[in-house]
Amino acid sequence: MNGPRDRIYVDVERRPKEPAPRKPKKLSKRQKAMRVLVTTFVILVLALVACGVVIAVNLSQIWAKPEVDNGVAELPEEEDDIAGLPEVSFEQGKVTAVPKAEREVDILMLGVDNRNKGKFSGRSDVMMYLRVNPEKKQLKMASFMRDTLVNIDGHGKNKLNAAYSFGGVDLIFSTFEKSFGLTPDYYMVVNFYGMEDIIDSLGGVDVKVEQDELEWLNININEINNEDPAGKVANINKAGQLHLNGRQAVAYMRIRHPGGDNGRIERQQTVLKALFNEMRNVSVGEIPDILGALVQYVRTDMPLGTMVDLASAVRGVDSSGLKMFRYPDKYKIGSYNKSSVVQPEDFATEYAKLINFLEQ
Numbered sequence: 270m271n272g273p274r275d276r277i278y279v280d281v282e283r284r285p286k287e288p289a290p291r292k293p294k295k296l297s298k299r300q301k302a303m304r305v306l307v308t309t310f311v312i313l314v315l316a317l318v319a320c321g322v323v324i325a326v327n328l329s330q331i332w333a334k335p336e337v338d339n340g341v342a343e344l345p346e347e348e349d350d351i352a353g354l355p356e357v358s359f360e361q362g363k364v365t366a367v368p369k370a371e372r373e374v375d376i377l378m379l380g381v382d383n384r385n386k387g388k389f390s391g392r393s394d395v396m397m398y399l400r401v402n403p404e405k406k407q408l409k410m411a412s413f414m415r416d417t418l419v420n421i422d423g424h425g426k427n428k429l430n431a432a433y434s435f436g437g438v439d440l441i442f443s444t445f446e447k448s449f450g451l452t453p454d455y456y457m458v459v460n461f462y463g464m465e466d467i468i469d470s471l472g473g474v475d476v477k478v479e480q481d482e483l484e485w486l487n488i489n490i491n492e493i494n495n496e497d498p499a500g501k502v503a504n505i506n507k508a509g510q511l512h513l514n515g516r517q518a519v520a521y522m523r524i525r526h527p528g529g530d531n532g533r534i535e536r537q538q539t540v541l542k543a544l545f546n547e548m549r550n551v552s553v554g555e556i557p558d559i560l561g562a563l564v565q566y567v568r569t570d571m572p573l574g575t576m577v578d579l580a581s582a583v584r585g586v587d588s589s590g591l592k593m594f595r596y597p598d599k600y601k602i603g604s605y606n607k608s609s610v611v612q613p614e615d616f617a618t619e620y621a622k623l624i625n626f627l628e629q
């Protein structure tokens with residue numbers, strides 16, 4: 270016999286009287302709790318396996334290399350006002366390879382100004398060099414002014430944001446290495462307008478809007494609303510500490526006045542810092558929406574394992590471990606080839622600041 274469920278059948282006339290069925294044994298509280306835990310664990314494992322298949326299929330889009338448009342930007346460049354600006358010549362001093370610790374990871378993050386959310390070509394109007402140190406629980410973010418005058422292989426002297434438009438990831442990697450001695454381990458290209466959905470997936474961000482930014486913020490909101498009426502959002506009626514949705518936050522990041530490119534970088538950093546704080550508190554239920562947004566609007570060459578490790582490391586970074594810097598810190602504006610460009614006041618001094626920021 271193999272167990273209590275086995276039966277021995279005999280002739281009907283000789284079948285013994287069946288014993289009365291036993292009452293089921295009552296489970297103790299501990300046994301009930303254990304049963305619930307085991308059931309929950311099994312459900313979670315099955316859900317993760319099912320999600321894992323979906324995520325693996327969808328995430329494959331993230332590793333598609335961004336297309337190159339050979340310098341044909343999707344949008345006409347905003348015409349520079351060069352009246353009264355002095356003509357400048359190219360200035361760059363000696364550049365050396367910038368070292369990093371063994372476990373540090375460097376990522377070049379590019380925000381592409383392309384109103385077609387499915388495309389990743391155009392000018393890289395957001396350029397941030399990220400250095401993650403998992404051991405120190407530190408994340409450094411160096412923003413580069415898009416109008417910085419650099420030498421681009423095969424294209425002469427031009428604004429830094431033109432390198433990606435001319436030759437994609439390969440050319441901007443080469444430009445960063447020759448202009449700043451920086452060799453990132455990985456790239457991450459974000460469709461700037463796709464940031465709207467990424468921010469919305471996190472529930473928006475808290476930002477302080479100044480009174481002199483309010484008019485320009487609403488101009489940008491209206492511009493995006495006209496391009497995509499289906500996602501139309503309201504204007505902002507007052508300045509102060511506000512909770513912005515995705516479209517409002519993107520409009521805020523695009524403000525160039527007051528402060529010019531420098532002001533825009535500060536606004537980008539403000540939103541990204543707020544976004545960073547939101548991402549540190551992501552719940553399991555929010556992950557599918559975030560992944561959906563990332564798949565559509567992000568391209569990278571970072572392996573999945575590295576992404577998971579870095580995400581885990583970044584979650585352990587508090588606001589004191591998030592450092593920000595802008596290059597150049599002290600700069601001058603001039604005219605070059607009928608365009609407004611930025612140059613360091615003194616290359617050696619500003620370059621030393623960049624190196625010190627990344628190494629400290």
